[in-house]
Amino acid sequence: MRYLFLLCCCLATSAFAQQQDVQLRMSWWGGNDVHRAYLASIRRFEEKYPHIKVKAEYTGWVGHLERLTTQIAGGTAPDVMQVNWNWLVLFSADGRGFYDLNRVGDVLDLTQFDADARAIGTVHGHLNALPVTMTARVFYFNATTFAKAGLEVPTSWDELFAAGKIFRERLGPDYYPLALNFLDLLALCRSWVVQKTGEPLVNESARRLNADPEDTADMAALYARLVREHVIAPAPERASYGNVPEQELRPWITGKYAGLYYWTSAVGKLVETLEPGQRIVLAPYFMRPGARDAGLNYRPGMMIAMNAKTEHPREAALLIDFIFNDPYAVQTFGLLRGLPVSKSAVALLKAQGTPRTLGWEGNEQIELLPHQTGESGYFEHPRVRDAFFDILEAQGFGQIDAAESGRRMYTDINRVLERVIRKPVDNAIPAPAASLRSGGKAAGAHAVPAQAAQRGMNDG
Amino acid sequence: MKGHLNTSLRYGVLIGVGFLMLYPLLWMAGGAFRPNHEIFNSIGFIPQHPTLEGFAKGWQTSTEYTFARYLLNTFAIIVPKVIVTVVSSVLVAFGFARFNVPGQRVLFGLLIATILLPKSVLLVPQYLMFREFGWLDTFLPLYVPSAFATEGFFVFMIIQFMRSFPADMEEAAVMDGCNSLQVLWHVVVPVILPAIISVALFQFMWSMNDFLSPLIYLSSVEKYPVALALKLSIDVTEATSWNQILAMSTIALAPSLILFFAAQKYFVEGITVGSVKG
Numbered sequence: 001m002r003y004l005f006l007l008c009c010c011l012a013t014s015a016f017a018q019q020q021d022v023q024l025r026m027s028w029w030g031g032n033d034v035h036r037a038y039l040a041s042i043r044r045f046e047e048k049y050p051h052i053k054v055k056a057e058y059t060g061w062v063g064h065l066e067r068l069t070t071q072i073a074g075g076t077a078p079d080v081m082q083v084n085w086n087w088l089v090l091f092s093a094d095g096r097g098f099y100d101l102n103r104v105g106d107v108l109d110l111t112q113f114d115a116d117a118r119a120i121g122t123v124h125g126h127l128n129a130l131p132v133t134m135t136a137r138v139f140y141f142n143a144t145t146f147a148k149a150g151l152e153v154p155t156s157w158d159e160l161f162a163a164g165k166i167f168r169e170r171l172g173p174d175y176y177p178l179a180l181n182f183l184d185l186l187a188l189c190r191s192w193v194v195q196k197t198g199e200p201l202v203n204e205s206a207r208r209l210n211a212d213p214e215d216t217a218d219m220a221a222l223y224a225r226l227v228r229e230h231v232i233a234p235a236p237e238r239a240s241y242g243n244v245p246e247q248e249l250r251p252w253i254t255g256k257y258a259g260l261y262y263w264t265s266a267v268g269k270l271v272e273t274l275e276p277g278q279r280i281v282l283a284p285y286f287m288r289p290g291a292r293d294a295g296l297n298y299r300p301g302m303m304i305a306m307n308a309k310t311e312h313p314r315e316a317a318l319l320i321d322f323i324f325n326d327p328y329a330v331q332t333f334g335l336l337r338g339l340p341v342s343k344s345a346v347a348l349l350k351a352q353g354t355p356r357t358l359g360w361e362g363n364e365q366i367e368l369l370p371h372q373t374g375e376s377g378y379f380e381h382p383r384v385r386d387a388f389f390d391i392l393e394a395q396g397f398g399q400i401d402a403a404e405s406g407r408r409m410y411t412d413i414n415r416v417l418e419r420v421i422r423k424p425v426d427n428a429i430p431a432p433a434a435s436l437r438s439g440g441k442a443a444g445a446h447a448v449p450a451q452a453a454q455r456g457m458n459d460g
Numbered sequence: 461m462k463g464h465l466n467t468s469l470r471y472g473v474l475i476g477v478g479f480l481m482l483y484p485l486l487w488m489a490g491g492a493f494r495p496n497h498e499i500f501n502s503i504g505f506i507p508q509h510p511t512l513e514g515f516a517k518g519w520q521t522s523t524e525y526t527f528a529r530y531l532l533n534t535f536a537i538i539v540p541k542v543i544v545t546v547v548s549s550v551l552v553a554f555g556f557a558r559f560n561v562p563g564q565r566v567l568f569g570l571l572i573a574t575i576l577l578p579k580s581v582l583l584v585p586q587y588l589m590f591r592e593f594g595w596l597d598t599f600l601p602l603y604v605p606s607a608f609a610t611e612g613f614f615v616f617m618i619i620q621f622m623r624s625f626p627a628d629m630e631e632a633a634v635m636d637g638c639n640s641l642q643v644l645w646h647v648v649v650p651v652i653l654p655a656i657i658s659v660a661l662f663q664f665m666w667s668m669n670d671f672l673s674p675l676i677y678l679s680s681v682e683k684y685p686v687a688l689a690l691k692l693s694i695d696v697t698e699a700t701s702w703n704q705i706l707a708m709s710t711i712a713l714a715p716s717l718i719l720f721f722a723a724q725k726y727f728v729e730g731i732t733v734g735s736v737k738g
Contacts, residue, residue, distance in 0.1 A: 025679070031695035032522035032704075039524065057679045060691040063671065070676050074587050076596060078679075248500050266696065273497060 020051050022315045025078035027057040029064040033336055041329040045322045052315050072097075079310040080319055085300045086377045088121070088128055095124035099306035102127045104317035109325055112342040121303055130324065131300035133338030135265035136371070137187050138296075138362045139283040142274075145175065145258035157286045164230035167258075178232045179246055179257030182396070185232070186388050187297060188261050189219040194295030194373060195288040202376035202384070207421040208414050216413075217406030223395060224402040233257070235396030247273045259283075264362030265301035265338030271358065282361045285369055294369040297379070301338045339363040378421055387416045492707035499702050511703075515711075518704030522693055523681055527708055530689035533599075534712075537674070537685055538667045541603035545611060545663045546656055552609040553618035554644050558627065575612040579672075587676060601677045606663075614659045621655040622648065657723050665716055686712045
């Protein structure tokens with residue numbers, strides 16, 4: 001009997017000791033520098049909290065979503081994960097797919113994120129994810145090439161169009177002021193039309209475009225004009241260099257395509273492959289006369305979320321807080337993933353005199369532009385994007401004219417939107433862009449469907 | 461004279477086309493020795509400023525492990541996988557080709573149907589099953605399924621090969637007192653050796669390139685095979701160090717090439733030996 005008692009004591013103490021030690025799993029995607037920064041930060045985190053061990057599970061970009069999807073479906077997702085903004089629609093339509101970070105607000109310093117940043121990760125009142133960085137597409141130009149043409153970098157739409165013709169006359173037919181693939185082109189057309197309408201392009205609640213046939217015709221006409229006035233290369237000519245991203249596109253590397261419409265968070269990679277001796281500068285954002293909004297697609301570059309079923313929410317929150325706010329992690333990451341959102345991180349980088357990058361300048365420009373319109377996550381839905389591509393490609397390769405292209409954008413895209421946006425009654429869809437616009441007031445206002453509520457209870 | 465011209469013309473064309481076909485491979489090997497910014501600038505494969513930086517940095521990787529770890533992991537998966545594939549496929553093919561089993565036609569049809577089934581359909585159910593087994597983040601889900609002749613294509617290939625041989629020798633062996641397995645081992649296997657080597661080669665190369673299954677089943681970086689490790693540093697927001705990736709791809713290609721050339725000799729030998737004895 002006495003032995004049994006001793007044995008129980010032993011078991012009890014060992015169980016207690018085990019409870020102290022916590023094993024967390026964290027996943028992310030990235031390149032070499034991001035991996036190194038995360039690993040160094042995690043090592044420092046483990047030194048600071050010796051009872052927590054973090055297992056790093058990282059991959060490149062390719063396949064990361066497939067893997068995370070399988071893990072979430074199989075209930076084996078890591079405790080902390082880096083996610084993309086539009087993945088919230090995929091994994092957490094009702095807001096319960098990820099842990100509500102409001103519940104660990106005492107460990108995770110949420111005050112470092114302003115109301116807008118919190119609202120954009122909030123789905124039906126649940127704070128699902130916090131943004132690492134915010135980004136939008138802005139204009140960058142190769143000042144070296146423009147100087148060769150005897151031009152200043154353009155400051156308005158009109159100057160951009162004028163530059164095309166001057167490039168052709170002074171530098172030759174191979175030179176263009178802008179390098180756009182179809183994805184960039186679509187974003188540019190969106191900005192152009194949103195500057196006219198002042199509304200997001202996709203209207204989630206109506207499951208349609210906010211644009212009327214005249215507006216979509218305007219988008220197609222912009223594409224036609226860009227090509228006609230020698231601002232961008234015609235699609236067949238662009239395709240002859242291969243279907244590669246801009247940083248691997250020869251005319252961009254050599255400076256013949258002298259401009260970009262690109263994300264502030266990722267512009268660095270495009271500058272890196274340039275032939276030495278060229279200078280890229282940020283241009284003022286072009287605004288149409290009378291535009292009330294710049295039509296930026298302003299959204300998180302990437303976010304960090306917590307597994308809804310994690311066994312150690314407090315420790316996971318400590319880790320998230322460390323990655324976002326700890327001076328060591330902030331210094332290690334620097335501007336690697338774009339300008340951080342966390343206020344303390346920005347303050348620290350400024351205090352240290354971190355050299356300004358093109359991305360940073362871009363983010364400062366965005367702050368000063370009217371950018372309250374936002375955009376629905378469905379604008380980046382793969383089916384919507386593909387439908388746009390089909391039409392733009394047909395126009396680019398001369399199968400249809402601009403008028404037909406504008407008509408198709410109206411009919412085809414509306415049809416696709418109606419199919420991909422499920423009715424709010426069946427399945428409440430989060431409206432991140434909408435909640436950004438209304439400062440988070442709308443979040444949680446939708447009734448949670450009975451089915452989802454029940455699922456939530458089972459989790460509890 | 462005319463014969464000479466004819467031959468040199470023929471060889472000229474062959475060498476020219478062969479060079480074109482090999483060009484991407486040469487470009488890869490050349491790219492491995494270039495600094496990163498030089499890679500997209502020219503189509504030529506001879507580096508202007510040769511450097512070993514790609515190999516040195518690529519081997520170190522950005523992870524806690526060197527590239528050697530990923531190479532070893534690859535072999536820890538592939539070697540058992542090739543062995544169990546060959547054994548199970550030969551056994552099943554022997555059964556189909558030489559025995560009359562009730563419902564044989566239906567079973568064979570089912571086997572062929574599995575070739576047509578897209579692998580992605582099975583992904584989530586298999587993942588759930590292996591999770592129940594507790595096999596996630598181990599190498600087991602990557603090769604254990606192959607032990608059940610799940611690669612219908614290989615079984616089909618061996619069956620076709622066996623059908624081209626008469627069963628006379630096997631009957632003779634049975635009269636001499638062999639049981640079925642002895643017949644398989646002493647008579648059938650030596651004859652179908654070329655087919656077996658082809659199966660092993662195919663499986664080796666496909667497994668080497670397999671990306672999706674290790675991606676799904678392995679979560680620890682320390683267990684990643686080469687196919688995953690090569691893509692570890694490719695991101696959408698960061699410039700990719702292509703020279704490192706090309707350097708490591710060149711190294712990773714070596715085992716496949718060596719094995720192929722080594723096996724090619726046996727492959728030819730196997731055929732000639734079979735033809736003389738047959």
